[in-house]
Amino acid sequence: MKKIHVTRLSCLGVVAIVTRLSLAVLLLAAVVSMVAGQTLAANLQSSPALLPLEQALSQIVSEDEAVREAALRVLLEQGDGTLIPRLEDIRANADRSIRQAIKPVMDLLRNRAKLQSPEADARRSAATDLGMLGKPVAIPWLDQAAAKEPNKWVRYTMQESAALLKLVGNDQAAKLVAVDQLGKLASQNAVPALQELVSAGSAEGVNASQQALAEAARVSIERIETWAVWSTAIETLFRGISLSSILLIMSVGLAIVFGLMGVINMAHGELMMVGAYATFVTQEAFKAFFPATMFDYYFAAAMPMAFLVAAGCGMLLEVTVIRFLYGRPLETMLATWGISLVLMQAARVYFGDLTAVAAPAWLSGGLQVMVGVFLPNNRLFIILLSVICVLTIYFMLFRSGLGLRVRAVTQNRNMSACLGIPTRKVDAYTFAFGSGLAGIAGWALTLIGNVDPGLGQNYIVDSFMVVVTGGVGKLAGTIVASLGIGGLNKLLEPSLGAVYGKVCILVLVILFLQWRPSGLFAIKGRHADS
């Protein structure tokens, strides 16, 4: 085609064509530039804010640092969350120094967008992050968000972050207000920054305003520390109660089996493990057979499962082994220990190590009750559960027909048999009930730790310790002993550390049993010796 054109052109005369062509080109260029100018103007009219942002976006990859800084400032002042994907693109292609310069801007914009999130947790974590990034540009964002924030604790975090950012700036008056506010908020996060202000004020040759600031900071720190003492005390108390509730829920089953029936069941820990695995199997069943929206209900469904499976195992154990060993504690101990080994290895062989139980959403996270005191939901739940368990046992033992028979058999087996109580049946039911309680403990413990074959071994020693310290055969003793051991443990741990805390507890228990061999609540009367 081109060739044909050229030949034709040459026929018509080269010079004339060249002049005509150049004219046409000029004309075309003029038209194009006019059209372009019009669209540009139109763009400018329709969205005037877009231009500086666009310009800034193109300038952040500039070689000149000053231009880059200015562009980043523009982005921060006028940008919002929608810019993040574009920044992401730029960042992917840019070199290292530019990537590092863009990152804080992206973090700021992302967190600014998250301040509007419908989820309280996301808003709160965005506010914390903005406080930690240390860029005063975020102060108005936080103030605005705090003004319309409905959630008390999210608002608290926003105010705290804004005040922390004000400390970074140069405005002395604003700093003084921020220092005071942080003191009022009892913000533990502010202590390092405030301490810096104090030490800056004590240096030589500082002016009066700085000294005033240091003084205000000192007052605020004192205020924060006083608050911290109280919040730590409350948290320690809660931790003690939480550990006690775990000890209690582990040992109530044992208190019935060991305390009332006198059976030293070394496989009690493994019955907890059975309960935990029942929970795991229920979870897997929910994953496989029910829609994902139902998943959180698995945990409620797992409770009767754990109880029944563990009770069933206990019943089987009683009928096949323990029944023949009543009154022979050493043989019982050896036999049940052997069974515990069998159960452990069976779990290891059958389940392997792919056993994770995910806590349902309503049991993860925690509840903030006051500044610095955060109570995890799973622990609150276990405290509640242990109370329910103790009440159930109380009613079962002291307010029901079965309980009456159990107590009668415990006190005098032969006489009960003479009076027509089916002692064998009562034994089997009692043992199954104690085992079922172990299953419930296993179910609850999946919230704290993981499910593995050695789960029972971790708890069995503590359970025996609680039951023996409390006094064999006394439910009240078990409750008091678990509260005492749990509370004392948490009291000692902060100063002694986990290892020596535990050693100390064991020594104290040994000393206590030397003093009172039959435990806190000894059974008195004639049948105490038998």
Place this chain on the structure above:
Amino acid sequence: MSEIKTQDSNTTLTVEGQPSRREFLVQGSKAAAGVGIAALLGNLGHWALSYAADKEPIKIGVLHSLSGTMAISEVSLRDVVLMAVDEINAKGGIMGRQVKPVVVDPASNWDLFAEKAKQLLLQDKVTVVFGCWTSVSRKSVLPVFEKNNGLLFYPVQYEGEECSHNVFYTGAAVNQQAVPAVEYLMSKEGGAYKKFYLLGTDYVYPRTTNKILRAMLLAKKVPEANIMEEYTPFHHQDYQTIVGKIKKFAAGGGAAVISTINGDSNVPFYKEFANQGLRAEDAPIMAFSVAEDELRGMDTSALVGHLAAWNYYQSVDTPQNKKFVADFKAYCKKNNLPDGEKRVTDDPIEAAYFGVHVWKQAVEKAGKTDVDAVRKAVYGQKFLAPGGEIMMDTGNQHTHKPVLIGEILKDGQFKVVSRSKGLVKPEPWSEYTNPDKGCDWISHQGTYPKK
């Protein structure tokens, strides 16, 4: 006294029983002929034996716990060692000889480790042993290997401060894992953290690692008040107080947790951490004992965003790693091992795998399976491992490896966030706690004083 007496009586005997000249000649020629024939027969026999030996398989020992508490981690190492042996045998073995593994189960019991090691070396007469996980088990078998001149390939990261002639360490030394991990946290890229909470289970690995880290942090001008150190007993489940302490420590930002918590205490720790409202952004946990194989048994939702330091991850993007991961899954499926295709690979599994191949290359280079010859041949040996090429050190029996920092993802895998430039040279004696000691078996006799 008695010795001297016997010598005396011997001398007298020889003098009295001196043979006559003729007798001597007759006896002598008979003896010479006998010796000649014997030598001939002996040579023949030796040749015959060596011919047979060429066809005989090479025996190797596998010393990993298959039951008890450590089985969860160690069974995977046995599986991968057997897989590597299968690979070697499928390609015709080593110098035409098949490799025959002898698998024993020390049952997570460290006394049994020493016993089984002895059995492998003396009774089964294996040429090399692949095994051990915990430092305690390694320390327990060490005298057995040193006394009987055995050879052990040890595939797990450990605390260093050891320089044995009879062990090849294919896992990381402290300067290839813990030290670079903390350096990363201190760097601008890693978040410029200033306060460190060293938390571990109470035994030799965490204690020694934290001793080195503390010395390093002090050397890098981190004030004493910004370092906390804390230990928990084995199987510790109640982390309320410790997480509470971390929360106070991390207030105001700039704090990281360095975790050497081992085994089943990890889940309660991470769960408590998340439940008390702490996030990875407030204080990231850098763990040295949490890898893919442990993560598959955990609910990962509480771990996402936290960090780990290793020399290999399943997610490393190399062609040989893709093949390795696929092969391992296929191997587990084919042999009906628990969880089959759902199995994952991790750092110790990779280290156990390339250990077998490095040994194979060394045997081929040496031309025989003799321990001293193979040891010499291992020095400087290179191998294209799944995670990238590694090199055995030319003197200290450890491995030059890359260091990778990974972030835990929801699916129990890691995203690599930082990678060392090239391979890091192993230092069994840390420059921070033992600057005056070195380890070299070529120019020195093991541990030597540095100047």
